[in-house]
Every structure is written in C-alpha cells, then in structure tokens.
Amino acid sequence: MSSKFYQKEIRKMTSQKSKFAQTALISALAALTAVTTIMVRVPIPATNGYFNIGDVFIILAGLWLGPKAGLIVGAVGSSVADAVGFPVYIPATFAVKGLEGLVAGLPIKKTVAALLAAIVMVAGYYVFEAFIYPMLGNRIPMFAITTPEAALIALLPNAVQGIAGAVGGLALWHSIANKK
Amino acid sequence: MNRLNFFKIHLVKPFWLRFIIFIIVGLPLFSNFPALFISQILSKFFNPEFALIISYPLISFFIWLFCLPSLGLNKFLDYMSAAFLMALTTVITSSLLQNLFPFIFMENAYAASVRLLRLYFNVLAVFPWSLTFINSFSPDSIINALTQLRTPFREAGLHFALALRVFQHVGTVVSKLLLIWKERYPSLLVMRHTGENKKLKFIFAWVRWLAYSVIDWVYASIILTFEPIPAMVNEFEILSERNKKNDFSEK
Incomplete structure (x- = not known):
C-alpha cells in the first residue's frame, strides 16, 4: 500500500474527536520518543548528559496534536529514556522537554513554534546545567554532575539537537499531518 | 507442569509482585550502585579497573537470563539482534563524534572507552528487559x-x-x-x-x-x-x- 494511503488514514484518525484516538496517538508518539532517544545516544562527558534525536517526535506531537499532547509526549517519552542510564537528568528532562512540546503546540506559525521549541530546549537545559544542578549539587551530591563552564560547552550539541529536532519535526508534520 | 514455567516472569501472580520483581531486576539499568558493588567484590580477584569493566557484561548477562524463559528462544534472539544493532549504532556514532569534535566531547581515551562500553552493555540489557516488561502485562x-x-x-x-x-x-x-x-x-x-x-x-x-x-x-x-x-x-x-x-x- 502506498504512503498516501497511510497519510489519508492518519489524517482521518486525527480528525476524530474521540478521546481514545488522542490517547492512542499520544502513547504512540511517547513510545517513539523514548525509543529514538535511546537509539542514538552520544554522551557529552562535560555535563554527563547526552545528544539524541528524540526531539523530532516531541516537536511533531506539539505541531500535530497541540500543546497538551506535546507536553505529555515530551515529559513522559523523554523521561522514560532518561530513566535508563541517566536517571539524574529526569527532573530536568521532565520540565524542559515537556515545555518544548508545549511550546511546539502553541497556536502560532508552525515554523516559528518549532524553532521556539528548540530554543526553549537549549535554554532550559542550560539553566538546569549551569545553575539549578550545581546549586542542588551543594546539598545533594547526586546532582553535582555539571558546572556553568560545562553547560557552556554543551550549548553547541544541544543547539544542533534542537535544530535537527525542529527541522525533522516540521518535515514530518508537513508530510503526514499538514492538511493544506 | 513444565519446570521452566517457574522462571517465566509473565506467569507470576499477582501483577504487583511481577512489577516489583521487574523493578528489582532492572535496578542496575537505572543506577550505578549494583555495578560498583559487583566490581568491589571482583576487585579482590582482578585489577579494579578490569573488575569494573566486566561488571557491566555480567549484569547484562543476568538480565538476559531473566528475560529468556518468558520470551522464548526465537523472540529473545530477535530482540537481541535489534539490541546489538541499536548498541552498535550508538557506540559507533558516539566514538565518531568524539573523534571528529574533540573540543565538545573532550575526555581522555580510557574514560571515554569505559563510558561507551557501559552504554553499550546498558543498551543491550535495556532493550530485551523493557520489551519483556511491557509484554508481561x-x-x-x-x-x-x-x-x-x-x-x-x-x-x-x-x-x-x-x-x-x-x-x-x-x-x-x-x-x-x-x-x-x-x-x-x-x-x-x-x-x-x-x-x-x-x-x-x-x-x-x-x-x-x-x-x-x-x-x-x-x-x-x-x-x-x-x-x-x-x-x-x-x-x-x-x-x-x-x-x-x-x-x-x-x-
């Protein structure tokens, strides 16, 4: 069957107002976010974090299904991936990726929303890595994994990750969900 | 009754006990402590660095043994091929990027290798464990x-x-x-x-x-x-x- 057939099916499904259809789509995108986040992980030794490509599905979820869905997909899908191997990043990821999905779903021009979401992700991780984690690390040693200098180094891979996520998310949204 | 049934986690009842067993077995995937504990024991017999390195495959092997009876050999091998592919893609991409952009991924060669080795065995264990976990409910x-x-x-x-x-x-x-x-x-x-x-x-x-x-x-x-x-x-x-x-x- 051609991909156009699937595109039609997917569009039909998202046009349904059923709550079950929303649950199914959000669960599928959250699962795909977790898988793609785990699939390509490049460790960034400076911050003990990692580069990944999971943002594609978070931004797609926001653009396609709206801010609430983007928030759930970003917060849940990415935190599940962080639980495996990088649990100390769960609080940061839950907040930052959730916010990224939420911003991607804002009712503004899609390109602007995707880019804004990427900026929120980069800025959010910078704030956590440069200020919140070092501050928490003074009281709870588990969080003493990064410094403001290390957070500066991580800006570049995070920016590449954000741009790749925005471009990929927009491309996917255009190919499968754009009704125009 | 098949003797292997005892080891099939998806048959454990009630469901909350099954859940707890999964979390306990998967603990090494979420935390460093089991690997450090095992390496401390092993360091009595081996060099401490070597002890830490072999603790990762040991943990993965234990998790594979846990998943195998529930999945059956064919499904287990299917999942393992996918897991090996995922793990190889991850470590090859990581080492490539670390070599191409050393100013971002700066770390001494030994520490980078240990980190990637840990990640490799982590992915190898995570993939079958999480699929067994999801499919057991x-x-x-x-x-x-x-x-x-x-x-x-x-x-x-x-x-x-x-x-x-x-x-x-x-x-x-x-x-x-x-x-x-x-x-x-x-x-x-x-x-x-x-x-x-x-x-x-x-x-x-x-x-x-x-x-x-x-x-x-x-x-x-x-x-x-x-x-x-x-x-x-x-x-x-x-x-x-x-x-x-x-x-x-x-x-």
Whole structure:
C-alpha cells in the first residue's frame, strides 16, 4: 500500500474527536520518543548528559496534536529514556522537554513554534546545567554532575539537537499531518 | 507442569509482585550502585579497573537470563539482534563524534572507552528487559479487572489499557524495523568501506547517511506504528459504549 494511503488514514484518525484516538496517538508518539532517544545516544562527558534525536517526535506531537499532547509526549517519552542510564537528568528532562512540546503546540506559525521549541530546549537545559544542578549539587551530591563552564560547552550539541529536532519535526508534520 | 514455567516472569501472580520483581531486576539499568558493588567484590580477584569493566557484561548477562524463559528462544534472539544493532549504532556514532569534535566531547581515551562500553552493555540489557516488561502485562486482563470498578475509574482504566497495547505494538514494530533498517543502511556498521581515513570526506558521507537513514527510519516507524491504531481505537470505543449502556440499564 502506498504512503498516501497511510497519510489519508492518519489524517482521518486525527480528525476524530474521540478521546481514545488522542490517547492512542499520544502513547504512540511517547513510545517513539523514548525509543529514538535511546537509539542514538552520544554522551557529552562535560555535563554527563547526552545528544539524541528524540526531539523530532516531541516537536511533531506539539505541531500535530497541540500543546497538551506535546507536553505529555515530551515529559513522559523523554523521561522514560532518561530513566535508563541517566536517571539524574529526569527532573530536568521532565520540565524542559515537556515545555518544548508545549511550546511546539502553541497556536502560532508552525515554523516559528518549532524553532521556539528548540530554543526553549537549549535554554532550559542550560539553566538546569549551569545553575539549578550545581546549586542542588551543594546539598545533594547526586546532582553535582555539571558546572556553568560545562553547560557552556554543551550549548553547541544541544543547539544542533534542537535544530535537527525542529527541522525533522516540521518535515514530518508537513508530510503526514499538514492538511493544506 | 513444565519446570521452566517457574522462571517465566509473565506467569507470576499477582501483577504487583511481577512489577516489583521487574523493578528489582532492572535496578542496575537505572543506577550505578549494583555495578560498583559487583566490581568491589571482583576487585579482590582482578585489577579494579578490569573488575569494573566486566561488571557491566555480567549484569547484562543476568538480565538476559531473566528475560529468556518468558520470551522464548526465537523472540529473545530477535530482540537481541535489534539490541546489538541499536548498541552498535550508538557506540559507533558516539566514538565518531568524539573523534571528529574533540573540543565538545573532550575526555581522555580510557574514560571515554569505559563510558561507551557501559552504554553499550546498558543498551543491550535495556532493550530485551523493557520489551519483556511491557509484554508481561496484558491489556485484556486489565479490561477484565476494570469491569468490577465504577464508571469513572473504568474509563480511565480503558485509556491506560489502550496506552499499554500501543506501547506493546511499538515495541514489536521497532524491533522488526531495526533489522530491516540495518539491511538497507549497513554503511555505518561496516566502517572499512567508507574511507574513514579521509576526515572531511567521511563527515559528508556520515551526515548524508544520517539524514537519509534517520528520516527513512522515522517515517517507516510512524507508518507501521499508526497502521493498527484505528482498529484499536474502535475496539476500545465499543467497550466504552457497552460499559455505559450496562451502567444505564443497571440504574
């Protein structure tokens, strides 16, 4: 069957107002976010974090299904991936990726929303890595994994990750969900 | 009774005990402590660095043994091939980027190798563990249990059961898709054919590979993941309608 057939099916499904259809789509995108986040992980030794490509599905979820869905997909899908191997990043990821999905779903021009979401992700991780984690690390040693200098180094891979996520998310949204 | 049934985690009842066992067995995947503990014991017999390195495959081996009886040999080998592919892609991409952009991924060679080795065995254990975990809980038994609950809980439970079914489906799709993906884009895994000595040429080849292969993978995974969703949604809507009608007739 051609991909156009699937595109039609997917569009039909998202046009349904059923709550079950929303649950199914959000669960599928959250699962795909977790898988793609785990699939390509490049460790960034400076911050003990990692580069990944999971943002594609978070931004797609926001653009396609709206801010609430983007928030759930970003917060849940990415935190599940962080639980495996990088649990100390769960609080940061839950907040930052959730916010990224939420911003991607804002009712503004899609390109602007995707880019804004990427900026929120980069800025959010910078704030956590440069200020919140070092501050928490003074009281709870588990969080003493990064410094403001290390957070500066991580800006570049995070920016590449954000741009790749925005471009990929927009491309996917255009190919499968754009009704125009 | 088959003697192996004792080791099949999906047969353990009640469900909360099954859940607790999964969390305990999966603990080394979430935390460093079990690996450090094992390496402390092993360091009595080996060099401490070597003890730490072999603690990772030991943990992965234990998790494979835990998953094998529940999955059966064929399914286990399917999941393992997908896991090896995922782990290899991860460590090859990581080491490439670390060599190409040392100013971002600065770390001494030994520490970087240990980190990647840990990541490699982590992915190898995570993949079968998480798929066994998801597939050990049946959405049908959740739906059956829900029939005894009141309407609002029942509706929420149906959403939970649907989400679980979708997660199970994504697990199956991803493991099969990874193997197809490897057949189609083997270049990153077969380094000797890519002319890796010429750095600039290789960067271009790698970026092209990444763009094409990742886009293809993402698009295929979306299509295959979403294919059965309308049928699943219909099924749950019928169940929900039936529940509502039953409640109305009882009143």
